[in-house]
Amino acid sequence: MSETAAKTFGTISEEAYRDLEEAVGPENASREPGVLDGYAWQPTNNDHPTERWVKRPVAVVLPGSTAEVQAVVRACNRHGLKFKAFSTGWGVWCGPTYDNVVQVDLRRMNRILEIDEKNMYAVVEPYAIAAQIQAEVMKKGLNLHIHGSGPNCSPLASATSGWGVGHDSIYMSYSPRNVLGAEWVLPDGEVLRLGAPGSGLGWFSGDGPGPSLRGVMRGSAGALSGLGIFTKCALKLYNWPGPPRIETEGCLLDARSEIPENMGFYLCAFPDRASFLEAVLKMGEAEIGYNALRTATAAYLNVMTPRLFKRLTDTKAIRDLMGKTLEYTIMMVLAANSREELDYQAGSLLSIVEDAGGIALDMSTQKPFVRMALMGFVRATIPALVFRIGGSFNTALDRNDALDTQENWRDACLAIKEEWISKGGILDDMGDNPYYVPYENNMWAHCEVVYQFDHRKPEHRAALEPIFLDFTIAALEQCMEPMFSSDPRVRAIIGPLAGGFNRWQREVSKALDPGEAADSTLYCGEGAFDLSAVDGAKVKRLNELIEKLKPEA
Amino acid sequence: MALADYKRDMEGCSRCSSCKWVPFNQIKSWRFAKNCPSICRYNFHAYSGSGRMIIANSILEGRSELNEAVAEIVYRCQLCGACDTACKVYRDDIDLTEVLLELRAFCVESGELLVEHMAVIDALKREDNVLGEPKERRGEWAAGLPLKDINRETCEVFFHAGCRYSYDPDLRDTLRGAVSLLLDAGVEVGIAGAEESCCGGRAYELGYRGEAANYADDLLSRVKASGARTLVTACADGYAHLRYLYPRMGKELPCEVLHITQYLDRLLAGGRLRLRNSLPTLFTYHDPCHLGRMGEPFLSDWKGDKLERPMSLKRAGRKGVYEEPRRLLRALPGAGLAEMERIREYAWCCGAGGGVLEAFPDFALWTAAERLEEALASGAEALATACPWCVRAFRDTASQAGIDLPVYDLIDLAVTAAGISVPAPA
Numbered sequence: 013m014s015e016t017a018a019k020t021f022g023t024i025s026e027e028a029y030r031d032l033e034e035a036v037g038p039e040n041a042s043r044e045p046g047v048l049d050g051y052a053w054q055p056t057n058n059d060h061p062t063e064r065w066v067k068r069p070v071a072v073v074l075p076g077s078t079a080e081v082q083a084v085v086r087a088c089n090r091h092g093l094k095f096k097a098f099s100t101g102w103g104v105w106c107g108p109t110y111d112n113v114v115q116v117d118l119r120r121m122n123r124i125l126e127i128d129e130k131n132m133y134a135v136v137e138p139y140a141i142a143a144q145i146q147a148e149v150m151k152k153g154l155n156l157h158i159h160g161s162g163p164n165c166s167p168l169a170s171a172t173s174g175w176g177v178g179h180d181s182i183y184m185s186y187s188p189r190n191v192l193g194a195e196w197v198l199p200d201g202e203v204l205r206l207g208a209p210g211s212g213l214g215w216f217s218g219d220g221p222g223p224s225l226r227g228v229m230r231g232s233a234g235a236l237s238g239l240g241i242f243t244k245c246a247l248k249l250y251n252w253p254g255p256p257r258i259e260t261e262g263c264l265l266d267a268r269s270e271i272p273e274n275m276g277f278y279l280c281a282f283p284d285r286a287s288f289l290e291a292v293l294k295m296g297e298a299e300i301g302y303n304a305l306r307t308a309t310a311a312y313l314n315v316m317t318p319r320l321f322k323r324l325t326d327t328k329a330i331r332d333l334m335g336k337t338l339e340y341t342i343m344m345v346l347a348a349n350s351r352e353e354l355d356y357q358a359g360s361l362l363s364i365v366e367d368a369g370g371i372a373l374d375m376s377t378q379k380p381f382v383r384m385a386l387m388g389f390v391r392a393t394i395p396a397l398v399f400r401i402g403g404s405f406n407t408a409l410d411r412n413d414a415l416d417t418q419e420n421w422r423d424a425c426l427a428i429k430e431e432w433i434s435k436g437g438i439l440d441d442m443g444d445n446p447y448y449v450p451y452e453n454n455m456w457a458h459c460e461v462v463y464q465f466d467h468r469k470p471e472h473r474a475a476l477e478p479i480f481l482d483f484t485i486a487a488l489e490q491c492m493e494p495m496f497s498s499d500p501r502v503r504a505i506i507g508p509l510a511g512g513f514n515r516w517q518r519e520v521s522k523a524l525d526p527g528e529a530a531d532s533t534l535y536c537g538e539g540a541f542d543l544s545a546v547d548g549a550k551v552k553r554l555n556e557l558i559e560k561l562k563p564e565a
Numbered sequence: 566m567a568l569a570d571y572k573r574d575m576e577g578c579s580r581c582s583s584c585k586w587v588p589f590n591q592i593k594s595w596r597f598a599k600n601c602p603s604i605c606r607y608n609f610h611a612y613s614g615s616g617r618m619i620i621a622n623s624i625l626e627g628r629s630e631l632n633e634a635v636a637e638i639v640y641r642c643q644l645c646g647a648c649d650t651a652c653k654v655y656r657d658d659i660d661l662t663e664v665l666l667e668l669r670a671f672c673v674e675s676g677e678l679l680v681e682h683m684a685v686i687d688a689l690k691r692e693d694n695v696l697g698e699p700k701e702r703r704g705e706w707a708a709g710l711p712l713k714d715i716n717r718e719t720c721e722v723f724f725h726a727g728c729r730y731s732y733d734p735d736l737r738d739t740l741r742g743a744v745s746l747l748l749d750a751g752v753e754v755g756i757a758g759a760e761e762s763c764c765g766g767r768a769y770e771l772g773y774r775g776e777a778a779n780y781a782d783d784l785l786s787r788v789k790a791s792g793a794r795t796l797v798t799a800c801a802d803g804y805a806h807l808r809y810l811y812p813r814m815g816k817e818l819p820c821e822v823l824h825i826t827q828y829l830d831r832l833l834a835g836g837r838l839r840l841r842n843s844l845p846t847l848f849t850y851h852d853p854c855h856l857g858r859m860g861e862p863f864l865s866d867w868k869g870d871k872l873e874r875p876m877s878l879k880r881a882g883r884k885g886v887y888e889e890p891r892r893l894l895r896a897l898p899g900a901g902l903a904e905m906e907r908i909r910e911y912a913w914c915c916g917a918g919g920g921v922l923e924a925f926p927d928f929a930l931w932t933a934a935e936r937l938e939e940a941l942a943s944g945a946e947a948l949a950t951a952c953p954w955c956v957r958a959f960r961d962t963a964s965q966a967g968i969d970l971p972v973y974d975l976i977d978l979a980v981t982a983a984g985i986s987v988p989a990p991a
Contacts, residue, residue, distance in 0.1 A: 053619045056579050468573060
C-alpha cells in the first residue's frame, strides 16, 4: 500500500481487528485493501453522484450466525467503529458512509430455515435470495413477493430495511406488509425479536403476541442497516396456482417457458389518462390480477433491443407511435386455480377495459413473447436489463401514493427527463419509463421513474446531482413525501416540511444506538445540495417552495 | 491487449451480483442456485467475477496494490466462465473472462507467480506437456494402432490427443477407443505421436502468453504440413483453445476443428457409427466448461464501443457444444438421461481448470464434490462427460470423498455400445 493511498482511507487498530477475527473466525475477516474495495465500488445510486466508489470499509466480516453478528456489533461499540450490513450488496445503500466502518457481509447467512405450508410463511436468513426462495416454495404451491429489484436480491432486506414494491404487488402488496416477525440485532448488540417470535410462539405474525415495532423497525423507506442488523425474518407466502417448477429453456431474452394453462396475459391500452385510471381502479375493485406492471413500450424495447431502438427512435413517426399512441398501457397477468376462475378473471378484465374505451390484447396467443416473458413477470427477471444500455440507472424520488397522483408525478418526471435527455445528461429512453405498479385494490400505486446513464461518461456523472435537485423541486411542487427521502440532501429539505420526520428518526437512532455504532447516514443523516452551479431560477423556486410549505410555528 | 485496455469493462460493473448465480430463470432450487465455485468457497466479494474486476480497477486507479494475497485471490479461480455467461444475460459491454485472463497475465508480468504454476510452465518448456511427463513417451498410447504419422504423411483427419489423455494411464484406453471408433468408420486418421505438443492453452490461462503463442505456432505448422481438412481432439480444454484462443491470437488453424463428440455425432447421423449394445443406465451429463460456454468459437476482436457490438458477436456461451454429446448419450441403447439443475452454459465446473488443480487441490476437490452431489440429486446412476480433466477430477473426488457414483467418458460408452474391439497396446 503506498503512503499516498493509505492517507486516503481509514484504518483499523490491531486490537479491534483481532476482536473481529475472534467474532467470526480469521478466515471470515479481511482488511486487505483489494478485498475491501470490492465493497466500495457502487456506481449505481452513488450518494455522491460524481463518484463511483463509496467510502472504503476498514474491514469486512462474514458472520455465520446471529451470535457472530452480535459479537461483531459489540466489537464495533467497544472500539469506536461503525458497522454497515448488507445482504446482496447492490446499491449505494449497502456501502459505508464514514471512514471507520466495518462492512458486515451477510453472505454466509443464506438459509431458508422453515417453510410453513399450512400457515403460509417462510423463515429466511439475509442472503437467501428471492429466486431461491421462490423455487422452493413453488414446489409447495406457494409464492412470495419479489420486490422490483429482482430475484437476485434479498427479500429479508426489503422486508425489514428498505422499500419493496414489485410486479406482484397487485396480488401480494409490498414488503412492509409481508414481514411476519423478525430477529433484530440492535446497534448495541442486544437481540430483539419482533412479532410472534418475541413471545416464542412461532413466526406467524409480525404484530404479536409479542412486541410490534414495525413502524420503528422500517417505517416507510427502511433504515438501511442504520438501526442494526436483521438476521432472520418470516415472510408471508401466497397462493401459487402454477406448476411446482416452470420448465424454461434459455436464460432471459432467449427464454422459452412452458405456459401454465391457468394463466392469462393481457396488454391493456387506453386512449387517455382518465380512462386508464378508471379501468385500473375497477380492476382493483374486481380483485383480479397476479402481476401488473404499467409498461412503457419504448422502455421495454430500449433494453431488449437497444441497437434497434436507437435507429427506430430516430424516426419521428415511430417515436410518436411508441410514445403517444401506446402511452397508457398496463400489462396484466392473471393466475387462477381453475380454468373457470381464469375465465371469470379474464371476462372481468375485458369488460372493464371495454367499458373504459380501451383495448386488451390477449398475449397468451402471442407465444414467442409470452414464453419469453413469463419468468420476467413471475420471477421479475427482467428489471436488471435496465443496466444494459449504459451500466447504471437511478430513479426519481418516487413514492407510494394514490393512483391518480402518480400520473402527476409521472408527467413531472417526464418533463425533467426530456430536458436532460436533450442536454445529453442521461440516456435516451424516450423519457417515459415508469416502474409503475398498482396495489392494495389499486387505490395505491408506486411510480418509480427510471433514468439510465453511463457513469463512465463524465457528462452523465455531472448531470446526476442537478437532475436529483430537479426531482426534489418537482416533489415539493406536488407536496409529495418522496420515498427516496433516504437521501440526506432530500431529507434535509423535505423532513422539516413533512411533520419533522427527520427529527423523529434522529431520536429513534439516539435511543437505540447510544454508542453511535450504526452507519446511519442513509437512515437519518442530513446533507445539502451543491447549488453553486444550478440555474438561479431553480434555486429561487426551491426556496419559495420551502418557505411556502414550512409549517406554521 | 493489456489490463488497462479492459478498464471500460471493469468500470461497467453495476455490482448487481448476477455473476454469482445461475441465470435467474434457471434457478430450480435453493441448493443448486449458485454458479461460481470461487465465491461459494471463499465468500468475500473479491472472489467473484465482479470482485476480481473491481480489484483490477482498484489497482489501475492506484487505490490498492497487487501483492501476494491479492494474486492468490486472482488465482483461486477455475476460469470456468460461469460468471461471464451470467453477466451477459444482462450486459453486452463486459467481457468478464477476458478481464480475468488479463489479470492473470498482469500478475505474471508483475512477478506475482505461484510456485505450482511455475512448475507447470517448467514442465511445458522441458517436455512439451503440462504434466511433466517425458516427451518421448507422448505417442505411446497409440502403439499398434493403424494411424498415419502426420510428421511424414498427409491424412484426412488430424487427431490431437492432448496432454491428459496421452499420459494418464487410466485414460489411455479411452483415447485408443476414440481413434478406434474413427478407424472403424473408415476414417483416415493421423497423429503427431511423440512430436505432439501441448496446445498451450493452459499456459495462456496461467498468464504465460509467450509460451502459449509458441505452442500455437507449432501446431499450426503441423496442421499445414498434414494437409488435413479436419482436426479432431478428444480434449475439451484443447478444443476450446483451438476454437477460441488460436484465432484470437491470430493463429487460426487452416482446417475445421471438431471435438470428438461432434465427429462421432456426424458419424452416427451418417450411419457410420452404429450403437448396438445395450447400456441400461440412467446417466446424467456434465457439460465441461471448455466444451460448453468456453468452447464457443472466436467471434470477433471488437475494437469499438461494445454497446455497439452486434449480438451475433457477443460471447455469451450459447454457441458451445451442448447437443452433440447429449445426442450421443441418448443414442446409447437402453440408456436414459437425467439432467442436473445446472447445465449447458450455466453448468457448474468440475474444479480442475485454470491452474486450480495444480495450486489448490483442496479447492478443486471441493468443487468437484459439489458437482457430484448435484449429479446424485438428479437421480442418475452414473455421470458421463466429455473431457479428460473432468473425468479425472470426478473419479479422484468420488474416490477420496467416498461418493458412490460411477464416472464415464462418453467415448468409453460409445465404444462399449458400438461393440468394436480396441486393440491392446502393442
